[in-house]
Amino acid sequence: MSKLRKKYLEHLLCVLIFFTYVIGYGEAQSKSFLVDCGSNTTTEVDGRTWVGDLSPNKSVTLQGFDAITASTSKGSSVYAEIYKTARVFDAVLNYTFEGITQGNYFVRLHFSPFAIENHNVNESSFSVFADGLRLMLDINIAGEIAHKNLILESTGHNATASSLVKEFLLPTGPGKLVLSFIPEKGSFGFVNAIEIVSVDDKLFKESVTKVGGSEVELGLGGRGIETMYRLNVGGPKLGPSKDLKLYRTWETDLSYMVIENAGVEVKNSSNITYALADDSPVAPLLVYETARMMSNTEVLEKRFNISWKFEVDPNFDYLVRLHFCELLVDKQNQRIFRIYINNQTAAGNFDIFAHAGGKNKGIYQDYFDPVSSKNDVLWIQLGPDSSVGASGDALLSGLEIFKLSKNGNLAHLIRFDSTGHSVSDSKMRIIWISVGAGIAIIIFFVFLGILVVCLCKKRRSKSDESKNNPPGWRPLFLHVNNSTANAKATGGSLRLNTLAASTMGRKFTLAEIRAATKNFDDGLAIGVGGFGKVYRGELEDGTLIAIKRATPHSQQGLAEFETEIVMLSRLRHRHLVSLIGFCDEHNEMILVYEYMANGTLRSHLFGSNLPPLSWKQRLEACIGSARGLHYLHTGSERGIIHRDVKTTNILLDENFVAKMSDFGLSKAGPSMDHTHVSTAVKGSFGYLDPEYFRRQQLTEKSDVYSFGVVLFEAVCARAVINPTLPKDQINLAEWALSWQKQRNLESIIDSNLRGNYSPESLEKYGEIAEKCLADEGKNRPMMGEVLWSLEYVLQIHEAWLRKQNGENSFSSSQAVEEAPESFTLPACSNQDSSETEQSQTGSALHNSA
Structure with a gap:
């Protein structure tokens, strides 16, 4: 009897568990609302059932009886079936969702424009509110899609976007949720589908790290969130069916990379798990199975970063979520890198293996970044941390950017026309064209007589020119x-x-x-x-x-x-x-x-049969070019930045006097109220300032960095980038800097110099080059300081030469004793200015560009 009772109780327990599961599953399902707007049927898409807003449904109420339906037979996306219909409105339209339980919900609004009778979708404009929170303001869907395609085209990708999904995370109280669609006066709006999905409370943490600062509280209980970007870095696009918990879409990252070949894709699908069990709602495991890692062969400049660039709305707070999973290394301290957000260090010495507690374990890091009203771009950059000994590269698996509401608002008023260009820009162009035309007309009438005479002369000159x-x-x-x-x-x-x-x-x-x-x-x-x-x-x-x-x-x-x-x-x-x-x-x-009779400095260092330069000649060549650069930086009110300092642009005349050449990339320096010049990155690989590369902010210190590479090139007599060498020697700047930090530069100098230089002069020379190659421009010396220091190095060497020849008038030890401990800027500008008089005749350019 006891056995029967026991078996009976086991069956009863199974039945209770089953009903508990069914009830719980039903409650979970009731938290989701999938609405096919403009339809009266149910449709199966991505494994879920979408209900038409005209179908009988006690949970969803439609208000706005002037709204009409529209349909099309076209469609190619995963949502093609529900994009075939739309709800069109020219007055306020409300969707009320009943039975909402308290918590967080993803609200996704689907828009896919198509030809609608008596309506031009290119002229549609409307706003959207959710329980008083403004989600969108006077948005033109066709213009937004066209703008997205322009971005894709600008990065060399085919423009294929034909729809738009706006995703919001809303904290909702118990009862109901009301979505209000309000057309702009005289216009109309439309929506193809509405998706409301319950979100686990563990998806976001209240306390996160502020970029460049300490912990901050987000206050998410009273703020809405808009998903700006969600990327599967280094992997393929993941559709909603690949993210079964929250049905999110993960785009590829290639369209947002500043330089595509700066990172290579890596993959490892074996035994990927979450570092913390509670992280399962954060991202599907498929995101952690792929990643992008810094290139080894395509991008040889290892001091540079992998960079992604995103358009964002100014004057909002942003939450940046980065997903990591160490797929390759199996020990701590093998891959250590820095994380930069908007040119600020968000994290240094970041070790994925250490943070996750092992290999193949997915983790994420959140960072808070307030974007100013003057900034509409957000940069994400990863790069090796040169301050530590690890040689590993940066790696990233996924990336999400969320915009946080401010004062009950998530919308940013910027409209795009049907071509994808900003409407405000178009209006400003029209205004300026009108003003210019008005001024031109006034000038035309005032100086009509003069213009007639000038035109006559111009015609005669054109006639003569056309003959020749x-x-x-x-x-x-x-x-x-x-x-x-x-x-x-x-x-x-x-x-x-x-x-x-x-x-x-x-x-x-x-x-x-x-x-x-x-x-x-x-x-x-x-x-x-x-x-x-x-x-x-x-x-x-x-x-x-x-x-x-x-x-x-x-x-x-x-x-x-x-x-x-x-x-x-x-x-x-x-x-x-x-x-x-x-x-x-x-x-x-x-x-x-x-004409510069002795050609380029590089031709006398390596790669030719020319006699090698002595240590004194190399110092004098570096001093001469430093004088030229110092004059550029200080010879005018704003100064001039050369932007292409390298040994092939340092030319030597018949007396081996060095002169800077090739000013085709030069830029005027920043004005008094600016610290830098914002410009696209140009220059020669191997000499480029990594800070300039990261930030696109050019300063005089960018020339100083390039000159530091020249200093190492002059003493080592080898190419700045040589991919045939072992990995740690490919980049001259990194290789020489590592030896210099060990105070052992003499181990790698040109063999032609051995025994023919002052060790003290080489020691000071190495210190100057090291200072020039500081990662941050603020830690590099000015060119005037570099010039003075090189002149001091030459004094040490000349004293050593005199001592070698038995002359005691001045010793190298005296030169060291008399030298100050730190860099000081002497009055070398006067010396430069005294040399500004130069003959227009002479010998000629030898420019290898």
Whole structure:
């Protein structure tokens, strides 16, 4: 009997468990609402049942009887079936969801525009509220989709977006939730589907780390959240069916990477688990099975970062969630990196293995970042932490960006027209065009008589010009301060005024140029770049010159050509290559420079059969180029940043005097009220300042970093990037810096120098180069300090030479004793200014660009 009773109780317990599960499952299901707007049927999509808003449903009430339905037969997305219908409204439309229990809910609004009778979807504009919280304001769905496609196109991806899903996380009290759709006056709105999904309370934590600061409380109980981006980094797109708990969509990250080949995809699908069991709602395990890791071969500059760039709404708080899972290394301290958010350090010395407690364990980190009203971009960057000994690279598995409501608002008023461009920008263009047109009309009538005379003269000159010049690229009329845009607009020509001619020296005839170069004989070519070729030439009086002849086929070369003109027409210094003159005949763009008989500094270091330079000659070459750079940085009110400092742009004349050349990438420095110049990253790989690369913020310290690489190149006599070497030696800056930090630089210097230099001078030289290569610009010296320090190094070496020759007038130990302990800036500007007078004749450019 006892056995029967026991068996009976077991059956009863199973039945109770089953009913408990069914009831619990039913309650969980009742928390979700899937509405197919404009439909009166039920539809199965991604394994879930969507109910038409016209079907009898006690849980969902539709208010707004003027609303109509629309349908289409088109559709290609996973939601194609529910996108075939829409609810269209030209008055207030309310959806009321009954039986809501207290908690957090994902509210997803689906929009997929199609042709609607008597309605132009390109002109639709409406707002959306949820229980008084403003979710969207005067949004134009077609414009938003077009803008998204513009972003995809700008990154080289095919624009395929045809729908828009807006996802919000809302804290909701018990009872009901009301979604209100309000069209702009005189317009209308539409919605294809509404999705409401219950969210686990463990999805977000109240206390998170503020970027660059301490812990902050988010106050999520009273704030709404909008999902801005959700990416499966390094992996494929994951649809809702791959995220069965919350039915989220995880996009790929390629469209948002600043440089796609900066990271490679890695994958490991074996035994992936959550580091904490409570993290299961945060992301599906599929997200942690793939990742993106810094490239080893495609991107050799290991001091740089993997970077993602996102458009965001200004003046909001953002929660950035990063997902990690160590897929490769199986020990602690093997992969340590830094996390940057909007150019601030969010975390340093980050070790995934240590945080997760092992390999193949998924974790996430949240960071709070308030974005100012002046910023509409959010940067996420990961890179190795050079302050630690680990050699591992950065790795990321997933990324989410959430916008937090402010004062009951999640909407940002910015509208895009049907082409995807900002409406406000279009209106401003119209206003400025109107103002400009009005001013032009006034000027036209005031100076009508003068203009008529000028036009007549212009016609005569055009007639003469057409006889001498064939159609196509117009002749070179060099014009200082002309913009590149204007140059392109005039078919590639640059106009010359009287002032420009007076600052650019002699005007050569094309016949003189052809005679000097033997009709542009390729045997006299000494360099080539994006602009064209550089030739060595000889004038009738025997003067050697260098001739840069631009090609009409390169817009990039044209821009750099013009920049070079602008810079050299106002720069004169003993350690800058001089512009002698120009030629502007017969569709030619030609500049004439002094000839630098000994070519580039690089050609005397390695890669040629030229005799090696002595330690003193190398120091003097570095000092000369430092003087030229110091003049650039300080010789004008704002200064000039060279932006392409390298040994091929340091030229040597017949006396081995070093001069800076190639100013095609140069930029005017920041104004007094700014600390940097925001500009696209340009320069030469291996010499680029990593801080400039990360932030796109150019300063004089960017030149200082590049010059630090030159210093190591001069002493080691090897290429700055050599992929044939072992991994730790590929990048010269990193390799030499590691030896310098061990105070053992002499182990890797050029063998031609061994025994022929002062050890004390090399020690001080290495310290200067190390300071130049500091990760942050604020920790690098000014170019004037570098110049003075190099001159001091030369003094030490010369004292050592005198001592070697038996001269005791000045010893190297005395030089060390008399030197200050730290860098100080001497009055070297006066010295530079005294050298600014420079002959327009001389020997000529040897530019290998």
